[in-house]
Amino acid sequence: MPAYAPDPAPLDRERAHLAASRAALRVMRQDAEALDIRDVAANWVNAAALEAAKELRVKELADLTHTPLFFGRLDYLPTAQEGQSFHIGRRHVHDAHGDPMVVDWRAPVSQPFYRASRKDPQHIGLRRRFGYTGGILTAYEDEHLDDPAEQSGTSRLLQEEIERPRVGPMRDIVATIQPEQDEIVRSGLGGTVCVQGGPGTGKTAVGLHRVAYLLYAHRERLARTGTLVIGPNRSFLHYIEQVLPALGELEVKQATVADLVAHVEIRGADEAPAAVLKGDARMAEVLRRAVRSHVTLPAEPLMVVRGSRRWRIPAYELEELVTELLARDMRYGAARDALPQRIAHAVLVRMEQSGEAPDDRVQDAVARNPAVKAVVKAVWPAVDPAKLVLRLLSDPEFLAARAEGVLSAEEQRTILWQKPARSVRAAKWSAADAVLIDEAADLIQRTHSLGHVVLDEAQDLSPMQYRAVGRRCTTGSATVLGDLAQGTTPWATESWREALSHLGKPEAVVEELTAGFRVPREVIAYASRLLPHMSPGLAAVSSVRDAPGSLEIRALPAPAGPAGAVDATGAAGTAELDAAVLAACVESLRREGSIGLIAADSRIPALSAALAAAGLPHLDPGAETTAESRLTLVPASLAKGLEYDHVVLDEPSLVVAGEPDERTGLRRLYVALTRAVSGLVVVHRDPLPQQLART
Template structure:
């Protein structure tokens, strides 16, 4: 071992021993203090602080920190070593910090500093702090054992040579069935997104494997740390494409010490607000229609039902119809409870359009009806003859019931159908594209209670959201605080989603929005990324292509097999992959029906595997069999794509995006099997990145 490396390792061993001892002492002391169950507010606060410290210390026991930054602030005599971890740890009896929280201002230098001898700076509550970075060091600690020490910058050498080496070391680790945090490897371009101001609508175009989902989750943790007095975790929400994806990302926030953040799909959230007034049509019908094989698949354009009902022009039309409806909503005639007594329509108009104008429609109706009832009571009050009073009371009640029939109470569904008579829903079953309009109508009827408002909203796979959906979410979000992320190259649900990020950015003021591009892919090897890029290019995609980090691996395996032999070849490929180090493997079919058949065949062959369907709520790891359109957002060590021929993957842009999604799911190994002629999206002449031979 090099003398300098050995010295650094010994130094970090001593520091780890010191830190671990301090953490153990603090944790032992705190665990001896019994929990407080009394009613004294001061003691409750102190107990809560102790519990938070216990959690932080317990989390830090095995891996107290992952990085070190030696920074000399201008005007100070010597550099200070800052150790950076997932949680800040104070040294008892001292103002000194044993470990700096990764979200702290000074820790931003660990991510943003990219080398050089010039001064560096970070924003602090006291203003800009500048100085010199002397050392940037990555360390890997597992179960209190120091495993790796890598200096990614040393001022004495002005070197960043080891930076990529450490990144590749972390990227080369195998996947399990959960997404992991990336606090130790956050890159400068990712850090800028994470630390962006709260009241901003961020739109992030990130290529496959750029870490955009993980960045968004880390941004939530940062916002809670930085704006702890302004926002609450339970007022933040993540919208994901499906329940299985939520399960897949479920461990990241707890690892970062963050709990209570809401996680949902747009459809489940919408149905909850609509109080289950409607049911959602089976999504598999839509999926099987749009992802069918052959010429019968519908064409995706702006006239597709999902795109039309999800557009801002449809929202404007709905707004105009609601405004017109409001003008004719109340009865057109005066109310006459009995002969000789009249409540003029002008008075009812005044109550509805002036006095209660600031209330939503249903609330205004309720208040005006209550006002009419009070008026009746006041008119009946002077009548002293009891029999006459009783007669008029009964008569007026009947008259009011008749009068209110011309002023019916509406639900979101009944009003939506009234405004669009051609839109009828059998058994109150609606399509996904109807949810945003229904929510909009619901809000106009009932308003938005304060407890339903969000402090920050994350929309993942946002290219599959419609502008109308984002507009509705904006109504529920304070200060337009959004993190909207996705990849247009993976826009396989374009029948309901967007074609350009401008469809979203145009909805926010320029000074209150930001657009970022993440073009580096950290997931797959160079060979896989370059092959996947060629698939997009051959399909006519001209957008942002992924730039791989310098991590080389096996060539992409593209194997031809007879149809009768495809299952034998699949099992042979699986056995070869399983003999290596891969622990998560995906077998990806073109459709859900084909996926189910493959799953059954593998089960019969005795291959342990899990089937993933559109109704799935949990990703279990191991070998997964799934259709390509459900693979988006997931990661595997290895992927086998089935039936990559001209019938299953044509040269169309949607098929190119589907195949691109399948190719970019893997970290280390990609296999494509086909019979007959290969898909026109596959370049069999690309000998630099592919191999057509089964590995020996």
């Protein structure tokens, strides 16, 4: 077993090193603040860029009081790194001579902290972990990897850090990264990685730490191309937004898929069948045909007047130019920009044949000639993506011509609007419509590509949404995170290979995390009873945390009356259920940590009123950054990706019933059951779903 705080003398020395490191960090920040860059830049643009870089550097050097500067130490053997010791932390800190006092966890010299073992010590003699309470160093734990006599075992400090109460937003796991997680975090920038992980396996944290690592290892490249984290909703993004700043990365943008495709205001919603069809990858071909249908072959010759000379381009030659551009399958807008230059070049050939010697300036002038511009406008007109989709969804004949052989007549009727809109502004666009507009926009003009994109909760995306994300990293890479068992949309993917193909990254490596560190073994085993009924063949998570008593099922008496009859005591029964739920919340509030009250969306108004009447303040999902309350009222539809120390789950049968089909309902329930870190209390009056029965 690792030795746990064996001697106060080393602890005092480590505390002194922590104090000295904090002092050194303050000096580094003061030096950055004192930089005089007034006369360095050649112009105001460079001066502004330098000032912004300076301000960012100062922010990066902030000393977060409750965030330890280092969490571990490595003592190398004399045969490696000259036998030096390195303190491993969230950022680099050096002394006045430039010698490291804390080494960034992403540096190569830090890697053995996560991967070294007695079987493979990686030249490490001692690995030391530190324990903190309120930012104060209170304990340490040693592993002598070069001592075969020392027994190996579970790290007590590691376990305590994993189980530390979660009040506020998500925090980093930099001190607890496991070897299989570290391999994913440190994988190269060139390839796309897909991480399949059940509840509590740390896939979201792995994705965020991978961004931090890539920014460390490829900072200049990613500074030019950009990075982006994509989450399922705003509540989720608020929950994770503090992880990267805690690791010193302040400029990573975050967005939802809806943010990426926000070309129009969303004021409508589709029925599930229409949403599924609009999200189908076949719509990409329908849109491609619709865009290209605007091109018409020229039927008349072109006459270009230059001074006293006239140059005639016959219709057949214009047709050849248009046909050639269509065959190249270029972006519609790029081809439209190229057509006047092609026509101008044909005119220049005639000029040269007549003895003239025109240059590029003449070609540009011909391309701007009114006659040439008129031909381009008639043959290859400008297309507005929103207007195109508006026509596609409003005009049955236009849709039928573009969807022939792709969508059946019944499918076409499903996606057509029953009440066609007269204009883009008047249309009641749905979220799926916005994705179609984004696809059309990319067919017209190429979407800017980023260097790296992290896509979380990816299992819930439609094929067209995958394409929208893929457009943002066509020349970059991606980290795709998700759990097939937690897919709760009608279009949720059943195969990562299929999803990655739609993303445009079919060569991506699929990694699976099966060791659970967050959800207690008792809770995950209970939730895993649903897996055979909703995701057959998917491996259950094996939790490393044994927490007896972490699961409690509280059943209220069933309402009186014959089966199938309307419950005359329904109001009283609901009040009894509310009271039992509130009692469970009050009990949880007596414990340390955050509390999540998760319920079917239809129950949220009633529970909110009951909490208010009982004088129990509560937060909405994503507002956990405030200190007003430790209790969050969570609609089941927003629970995905969130975690709480204690969870009270209200009426599981209503969570299932709130979805369009039983399988989706069971997946929604699986998500709700697996949000707890320390304890789960299930309160119900109606019978539990039969799939939760013991088998």
